Amino acid sequence: MLDKNYLWRIYWQLAGVIMASVVLALGVVSYFSHHVFDRELVPETEKKAITVGASLRALVLKATDYGTDFTQLYGVEQSFDEVFSENPEFASIAITDTAGKVLYARGKEPEAIRQHFAKPDVLSVLATPDVPRDAVRIGTQYVVSLPIVSPAKALGVLHIGIDSAFVDKVLLEVLLDVVVVLVVSLFFTLELLNFMAGARLASGLGEFTKQVERMRGGDFTPSGRMRVNDEIGRLLRWIDAAIDHINVRYEALAGELRNRIAESNPDARDKLKPAAKAMEAIRVSKKFGTGEVAPKTEETDLNRIRAPLFAFILAEELTRSYLPGYVNQLLVPIPGISPQVVIGLPIMLFMLIVALGQPYLGGWSERVGRRSAMLTGAVVATIGFIGTALAYNLYDLLLWRSLCALGYGMVFVASQGYVLDRTDTGNRAQGFALFIGAIMVATVCGPSIGGILADNIGFRPSFGVSAAMAFLSIVAIVRLPKEELRGPSMAPTRAPKLSEFISLMTNSRFMTLTGLAAMPAKILLTGVCFYLVPLYIVSIGNTQAMAGRMLMVYAIMMVLVVPFAATLSDASLKRERYVALGLIISGLGGFLMLFSESFLVLFAVVFLLGLGQALSIAAQSALVGEHCQEEIQKYGADAVYGVYRFLERLGNALGPLLASVLVVFWGYIGAFVALSGLAFFCGLAFAISMRFGPIHHQPPGATPEAPNL
Amino acid sequence: MGTIRIRFILVALIVGFFAIGMSAFLNFFKYKSTYGTIVRERVLVVGRGIENAVQASLNVGLQFSELGTLQQLMVREMRADKLIVGMDIFDPAGQVIYSTDPERVKREVSNGWMQAAQRSKTTEWNVEEGGDVVAGISLKNNFDLTVGFLAMRYSKSYLDVAAQGVGREIFIAALAAFAVLFVVTPLALVFVIRRFERDLQVLETAVSHLEDGSVPPPATGSAFDGAIASLRESLGGIKGELDDVRRKLDAAR
Numbered sequence: 001m002l003d004k005n006y007l008w009r010i011y012w013q014l015a016g017v018i019m020a021s022v023v024l025a026l027g028v029v030s031y032f033s034h035h036v037f038d039r040e041l042v043p044e045t046e047k048k049a050i051t052v053g054a055s056l057r058a059l060v061l062k063a064t065d066y067g068t069d070f071t072q073l074y075g076v077e078q079s080f081d082e083v084f085s086e087n088p089e090f091a092s093i094a095i096t097d098t099a100g101k102v103l104y105a106r107g108k109e110p111e112a113i114r115q116h117f118a119k120p121d122v123l124s125v126l127a128t129p130d131v132p133r134d135a136v137r138i139g140t141q142y143v144v145s146l147p148i149v150s151p152a153k154a155l156g157v158l159h160i161g162i163d164s165a166f167v168d169k170v171l172l173e174v175l176l177d178v179v180v181v182l183v184v185s186l187f188f189t190l191e192l193l194n195f196m197a198g199a200r201l202a203s204g205l206g207e208f209t210k211q212v213e214r215m216r217g218g219d220f221t222p223s224g225r226m227r228v229n230d231e232i233g234r235l236l237r238w239i240d241a242a243i244d245h246i247n248v249r250y251e252a253l254a255g256e257l258r259n260r261i262a263e264s265n266p267d268a269r270d271k272l273k274p275a276a277k278a279m280e281a282i283r284v285s286k287k288f289g290t291g292e293v294a295p296k297t298e299e300t301d302l303n304r305i306r307a308p309l310f311a312f313i314l315a316e317e318l319t320r321s322y323l324p325g326y327v328n329q330l331l332v333p334i335p336g337i338s339p340q341v342v343i344g345l346p347i348m349l350f351m352l353i354v355a356l357g358q359p360y361l362g363g364w365s366e367r368v369g370r371r372s373a374m375l376t377g378a379v380v381a382t383i384g385f386i387g388t389a390l391a392y393n394l395y396d397l398l399l400w401r402s403l404c405a406l407g408y409g410m411v412f413v414a415s416q417g418y419v420l421d422r423t424d425t426g427n428r429a430q431g432f433a434l435f436i437g438a439i440m441v442a443t444v445c446g447p448s449i450g451g452i453l454a455d456n457i458g459f460r461p462s463f464g465v466s467a468a469m470a471f472l473s474i475v476a477i478v479r480l481p482k483e484e485l486r487g488p489s490m491a492p493t494r495a496p497k498l499s500e501f502i503s504l505m506t507n508s509r510f511m512t513l514t515g516l517a518a519m520p521a522k523i524l525l526t527g528v529c530f531y532l533v534p535l536y537i538v539s540i541g542n543t544q545a546m547a548g549r550m551l552m553v554y555a556i557m558m559v560l561v562v563p564f565a566a567t568l569s570d571a572s573l574k575r576e577r578y579v580a581l582g583l584i585i586s587g588l589g590g591f592l593m594l595f596s597e598s599f600l601v602l603f604a605v606v607f608l609l610g611l612g613q614a615l616s617i618a619a620q621s622a623l624v625g626e627h628c629q630e631e632i633q634k635y636g637a638d639a640v641y642g643v644y645r646f647l648e649r650l651g652n653a654l655g656p657l658l659a660s661v662l663v664v665f666w667g668y669i670g671a672f673v674a675l676s677g678l679a680f681f682c683g684l685a686f687a688i689s690m691r692f693g694p695i696h697h698q699p700p701g702a703t704p705e706a707p708n709l
Numbered sequence: 710m711g712t713i714r715i716r717f718i719l720v721a722l723i724v725g726f727f728a729i730g731m732s733a734f735l736n737f738f739k740y741k742s743t744y745g746t747i748v749r750e751r752v753l754v755v756g757r758g759i760e761n762a763v764q765a766s767l768n769v770g771l772q773f774s775e776l777g778t779l780q781q782l783m784v785r786e787m788r789a790d791k792l793i794v795g796m797d798i799f800d801p802a803g804q805v806i807y808s809t810d811p812e813r814v815k816r817e818v819s820n821g822w823m824q825a826a827q828r829s830k831t832t833e834w835n836v837e838e839g840g841d842v843v844a845g846i847s848l849k850n851n852f853d854l855t856v857g858f859l860a861m862r863y864s865k866s867y868l869d870v871a872a873q874g875v876g877r878e879i880f881i882a883a884l885a886a887f888a889v890l891f892v893v894t895p896l897a898l899v900f901v902i903r904r905f906e907r908d909l910q911v912l913e914t915a916v917s918h919l920e921d922g923s924v925p926p927p928a929t930g931s932a933f934d935g936a937i938a939s940l941r942e943s944l945g946g947i948k949g950e951l952d953d954v955r956r957k958l959d960a961a962r
Contacts, residue, residue: 032882456738
């Protein structure tokens with residue numbers, strides 16, 4: 001009826017136009033910035049060149065004071081080299097005699113510089129050494145000239161050339177961040193298009209398409225939904241009106257027929273038979289106002305979860321690239337524990353609280369209501385972020401981060417519940433696509449923007465920004481509908497029992513999937529992305545922003561590859577291969593660190609990690625349903641998936657701990673290689689067990705739907 | 710103007726505001742940090758001269774606390790660059806031993822200075838505290854042991870004035886860019902979504918005339934043609950059937 005890609009085509013066209021406009025606008029800002037940088041930074045660099053020149057001149061004068069001939073000084077070029085290494089913006093340095101003849105020179109001289117040195121104008125500095133001169137542009141350099149004059153006589157002139165392109169280099173560094181801003185803007189655009197217009201549009205057009213289908217099938221029952229006041233809402237109201245009129249007309253005719261049959265004699269009744277027959281045919285083949293009426297919810301109720309969830313997750317994701325750096329700053333020595341392990345503690349604690357809390361928070365959010373649970377979680381996390389921003393030392397930081405973790409767990413579980421409550425088997429996948437979409441976009445945008453913020457405004461104000469985002473999410477949560485849609489017939493979510501934990505953890509089939517696939521994948525993810533990358537990047541002289549860019553690569557891989565990998569693995573029903581291949585690929589990356597320690601190699605490590613995780617992540621949980629049917633029948637899907645998710649999240653908590661211990665013993669490179677090796681060998685072991693082990697020969701039956709715990 | 714179009718334009722303006730704002734923010738902070746670095750390096754060049762003098766004295770066996778000419782040297786170097794407002798040399802315990810400002814001698818430096826000096830992984834460090842911007846050098850003896858720290862205080866207002874001026878200009882550039890975006894983007898969006906709006910218009914027109922029995926509009930090639938035809942067919946069908954009942958009822962009179 002309506003091409004399902006119709007709206008997406010429109011979105012991409014709109015996003016293209018918005019991006020083009022944004023690029024144009026950023027071009028304008030960059031052009032002006034370049035102009036301002038050039039005008040302001042060059043004179044300041046000239047002043048620096050004069051100070052550096054004065055220092056060099058002092059050395060020369062000291063040597064000549066000792067009686068060394070000015071033309072025979074030793075080690076001048078080496079001093080120039082030292083100056084270059086400390087001042088990369090200087091391109092050339094030369095000392096000439098009083099006639100402008102070059103005695104000592106280093107660096108890349110611009111064309112015609114030697115003629116410039118001999119110009120009377122330049123040499124006139126010797127006559128008036130106390131009068132400051134402006135720099136002169138020669139080719140691509142600004143040349144600063146300083147007279148070298150001893151108390152006895154003028155000796156020569158020192159010239160320092162400043163590379164005019166140094167401003168370009170400064171702006172090139174900004175450009176990398178601007179590219180990040182562009183990528184983030186693209187994701188923001190799609191998210192906002194969906195939030196501000198698309199959700200309503202998609203919902204409205206979906207409703208319209210459904211209505212058309214229902215009417216084609218003879219269903220003329222009213223939808224009973226509230227219509228929003230926009231184009232789509234208006235046209236749905238027109239259709240509702242048409243349906244209402246049909247219903248009224250049908251009821252009127254049916255009533256009239258009934259009355260006339262009741263009031264008429266047998267002859268008249270015979271005459272009414274054709275009408276009654278036609279009416280009966282309509283009644284049988286069509287459905288009118290007495291059919292099932294959809295609940296009177298607003299069309300966009302489900303979509304309204306996306307904005308608060310996005311804002312809340314973004315608040316946490318913003319901190320990913322710089323949290324280890326911040327912990328490093330607040331570090332206090334803890335006897336018996338290496339500082340490297342201490343740096344990993346807040347991340348580990350966060351993951352552990354989320355892992356331990358989630359099975360129980362599900363039931364709690366059902367009891368108190370999803371909206372209230374989200375509100376409580378967001379408030380707790382906001383306090384946590386504010387506390388983190390103001391933390392005095394590591395000990396109170398651990399407390400604040402625990403609050404953030406608790407809030408995160410509450411909001412995450414309650415949002416999942418919100419989606420579950422408002423979806424049925426027909427649209428649950430769509431509901432969770434919306435849920436995961438919000439998280440993924442936050443994962444793409446958060447670390448990179450967080451890194452930029454931390455680099456420019458510092459750690460504490462950056463946590464302040466996270467607190468502001470978490471507060472924004474509170475505002476959005478308050479606007480969520482207060483009505484709980486969880487029906488009394490829906491079974492309450494329950495946390496797995498200890499006996500179920502023990503049974504499942506001693507079940508070889510279940511543990512093959514969990515211990516060889518899910519846990520190593522998470523250990524690698526949090527160990528590398530949340531702990532090693534932010535710390536290692538800074539240790540090799542890069543910035544938090546670079547760490548953010550790296551983490552963005554991981555998230556983009558997930559966004560791009562997961563949908564394809566999920567579709568392909570579902571279609572092929574060879575999910576084990578995707579899981580094994582994913583683990584092996586994600587593990588391969590770390591071995592690259594053995595060959596080079598450059599950040600380009602680190603880029604490849606994160607790229608492969610993202611690719612590998614994206615290939616395996618969707619297939620992993622589906623495999624639980626596929627291979628643990630016996631266990632699901634015995635303990636129930638809630639328990640099996642509850643234990644699975646718990647162990648998976650335990651992997652999240654173990655990652656930073658393991659990585660930090662490895663750093664203590666083998667350094668960063670050793671930790672990268674060891675964690676990757678773990679994932680690689682688990683991938684191989686999983687592949688072997690797939691062929692010969694406990695999950696071999698399992699018929700691929702229907703995969704039960706994974707409960708979201 | 711339709712509400713959907715307004716929403717699309719609002720999205721563009723919000724994204725534009727974010728991107729331009731971030732870009733201006735990045736440019737401003739890059740300028741501030743680059744400018745700050747250039748100024749700090751300039752100050753450090755002066756400091757290295759003093760560091761060399763201290764090390765030369767230590768090399769000939771003088772005690773760190775007995776460098777008699779150091780204060781005059783510091784005053785001379787400070788006067789050579791108006792940017793520098795003062796210099797202090799303090800010991801590892803934080804007590805000032807030499808200073809261009811005699812009143813500061815024997816006083817304790819702030820904890821922030823000590824932390825910055827001790828945390829630095831190189832011999833250079835810097836700290837911004839209150840109204841002071843400080844560039845420092847750790848002074849080491851022949852055995853590579855830190856015997857003290859040289860701190861050069863320089864004018865924060867010098868940095869602030871430069872940053873404010875440039876910040877204002879970048880802000881104006883960002884405003885200009887946003888103005889361009891404000892004008893260009895809605896026009897471009899209207900151009901792009903006109904097909905979608907036309908489709909919606911066709912649909913709305915068709916739906917609004919579902920009940921008046923008017924002649925159906927010809928197919929326009931819109932994405933909704935199929936849906937419109939189906940709607941008309943469904944409604945036409947049921948209306949025809951109800952008309953038939955009406956006729957039969959009337960005929961039975």
